[in-house]
Amino acid sequence: xxxxxxxxxxxxxxxxxxxxxxxxxxxxxxxxxxxxxxxxxxxxxxxxxxxxxxxxxxxxxxxxxxxxxxxxxxxxxxxxxxxxxxxxxxxxxxxxxxxxxxxxxxxxxxxxxxxxxxxxxxxxxxxxxxxxxxxxxxxxxxxxxxxxxxxxxxxxxxxxxxxxxxxxxxxxxxxxxxxxxxxxxxxxxxxxxxxxxxxxxxxxxxxxxxxxxxxxxxxxxxxxxxxxxxxxxxxxxxxxxxxxxxxxxxxxxxxxxxxxxxxxxxxxxxxxxxxxxxxxxxxxxxxxxxxxxxxxxxxxxxxxxxxxxxxxxxxxxxxxxxxxxxxxxxxxxxxxxxxxxxxxxxxxxxxxxxxxxxxxxxxxxxxxxxxxxxxxxxxxxxxxxxxxxxxxxxxx
Amino acid sequence: xxxxxxxxxxxxxxxxxxxxxxxxxxxxxxxxxxxxxxxxxxxxxxxxxxxxxxxxxxxxxxxxxxxxxxxxxxxxxxxxxxxxxxxxxxxxxxxxxxxxxxxxxxxxxxxxxxxxxxxxxxxxxxxxxxxxxxxxxxxxxxxxxxxxxxxxxxxxxxxxxxxxxxxxxxxxxxxxxxxxxxxxxxxxxxxxxxxxxxxxxxxxxxxxxxxxxxxxxxxxxxxxxxx
Numbered sequence: 001x002x003x004x005x006x007x008x009x010x011x012x013x014x015x016x017x018x019x020x021x022x023x024x025x026x027x028x029x030x031x032x033x034x035x036x037x038x039x040x041x042x043x044x045x046x047x048x049x050x051x052x053x054x055x056x057x058x059x060x061x062x063x064x065x066x067x068x069x070x071x072x073x074x075x076x077x078x079x080x081x082x083x084x085x086x087x088x089x090x091x092x093x094x095x096x097x098x099x100x101x102x103x104x105x106x107x108x109x110x111x112x113x114x115x116x117x118x119x120x121x122x123x124x125x126x127x128x129x130x131x132x133x134x135x136x137x138x139x140x141x142x143x144x145x146x147x148x149x150x151x152x153x154x155x156x157x158x159x160x161x162x163x164x165x166x167x168x169x170x171x172x173x174x175x176x177x178x179x180x181x182x183x184x185x186x187x188x189x190x191x192x193x194x195x196x197x198x199x200x201x202x203x204x205x206x207x208x209x210x211x212x213x214x215x216x217x218x219x220x221x222x223x224x225x226x227x228x229x230x231x232x233x234x235x236x237x238x239x240x241x242x243x244x245x246x247x248x249x250x251x252x253x254x255x256x257x258x259x260x261x262x263x264x265x266x267x268x269x270x271x272x273x274x275x276x277x278x279x280x281x282x283x284x285x286x287x288x289x290x291x292x293x294x295x296x297x298x299x300x301x302x303x304x305x306x307x308x309x310x311x312x313x314x315x316x317x318x319x320x321x322x323x324x325x326x327x328x329x330x331x332x333x334x335x336x337x338x339x340x341x342x343x344x345x346x347x348x349x350x351x352x353x354x355x356x357x358x359x360x361x362x363x364x365x366x367x368x369x370x371x372x373x374x375x376x377x378x379x380x381x382x383x384x385x386x387x388x389x390x391x392x393x394x395x396x
Numbered sequence: 397x398x399x400x401x402x403x404x405x406x407x408x409x410x411x412x413x414x415x416x417x418x419x420x421x422x423x424x425x426x427x428x429x430x431x432x433x434x435x436x437x438x439x440x441x442x443x444x445x446x447x448x449x450x451x452x453x454x455x456x457x458x459x460x461x462x463x464x465x466x467x468x469x470x471x472x473x474x475x476x477x478x479x480x481x482x483x484x485x486x487x488x489x490x491x492x493x494x495x496x497x498x499x500x501x502x503x504x505x506x507x508x509x510x511x512x513x514x515x516x517x518x519x520x521x522x523x524x525x526x527x528x529x530x531x532x533x534x535x536x537x538x539x540x541x542x543x544x545x546x547x548x549x550x551x552x553x554x555x556x557x558x559x560x561x562x563x564x565x566x567x568x569x570x571x572x573x574x575x576x577x578x579x580x581x582x583x584x585x586x587x588x589x590x591x592x593x594x595x596x597x598x599x600x601x602x603x604x605x606x607x608x609x610x611x612x613x614x615x616x617x618x619x620x621x622x623x
Contacts, residue, residue: 031480133591136529143533165591206596208482208604215591329583336611337576340622342446344611345479345488355482355604358583362591368541 010064015080018043019087026088029212036094049097057118074304078258085262089356090212100130101176108232108244129175131163146179159223169202169216186237192229199223209355250314253321254304260324260360264331267353271335296327315377318370328357412502413509413560420513425605436463444612447494456487465495483601502565522588552581568617575614
């Protein structure tokens, strides 16, 4: 096992309880994403939205046996969200709160912006969105077309552009939009956008899986963005743009990886429950699956530890993300094959897991992008020594 | 319920793997599905080894017979159960009966050809997509990493096509293996589309229907069918 200390074991146990109450609703939310509004009694929907908020803005952390959890470190998120993804990835991604946009606001917001943004999350269940990807350009930050323009006749700056694959955008109150806010390489920035502002429209995109998250196409046609909604105004230009989201993605990649681990584990345990006495070839395949899941879990946790040590160290996070995307697809496909012809029809939960698993590939940069990142890191730092992913405590 | 010998509704194909390949590639899964069931017989639903059928809504409305292994049965809607499918325009049925003996007609091979055709059609779309999209100011198709990925898929398709060139159908184990191989190729192919590959109005539906077909009809090994 990837050992957790007492503190993280407490957190994991709590998350397992949350996961248990999610699973019975997984297929319903898959068929009808709006069913989320009837499930606000689930802990993941009522409480997760008030976590993942920095300690100085959150008077209500999770208290477990005297320990406080804010779910702001990568490792806490990784441990917690493996369990909720195991419970159901669609519902996990449909939860209120600011798992992504909150990281940007924390990295780039001024104290007043943070107070206001996090305050709203604590007031009542509030969905937020994180809009980076653009149609036909993906997440190519250097070539964003979405732009913030200041009208010649005065008045607030206006946001123009299209974004795509933005989770929860159709149910969100506010979110973060990445845009070109000035000229040159330092002209990239991020702004807070209120969903109700004229010129904002969000249209859900039907997707194969994680349908609860209701990915949407965002159209921004002259959305007014007052100066107090521009993030990073108080920071030097070098810290406003690329650096802010580099750190955001470094933190989020282990989180996406752990979701892949959770989905793979759900598929594995599903087959195990169906074939409890599997022997021979089937037994060997199950044992191999368990081993592979554990390996990627270890890699994911270590990538989280690396990001927690140094927010700029996202190398292992890229590796874990690629490995987890592969794992989730491989294990869910193999699980269906192990249950024989007709498995997709007779085991709809497993069919759903196989559909959800594919989402891991697309969140926070595809495997191609991650692999290019791994290569760049190789050029910068040289070939990692064998066991580079090991914890320092493991190295005797 | 009536039973009877299957009538020869389709000519014995010289190369079963080629029967629906072109339809899959050029016309997509709706047309290929319609032709698949037409091959089983007029107004007939082809039933897979575990008792499932995947078909278009139109065929589901009009079909009156089931082809269950070597037997034709009158369709009994009361015994049928429609199963939820996330893709619009496709119907999945649990028909309430399953073949007692394997159909000597090489369905799994015909299906592999159909699925290869769908996969080739997806690759055509992927290449067009990569030509339209850009990163770093360049079309994605100019990036060597993606050129290699596309070439790998072309090679894989050609190898799979050669397996399907046999005059008879593949034996059930080889066909089941080939279906797994096509699924793997499709998964790599869908990655080329980026997140667009996850959209149901885009390539995701093709990939998913192809996997549903493999699940319903692709593995006729008697030992594989759950009790």
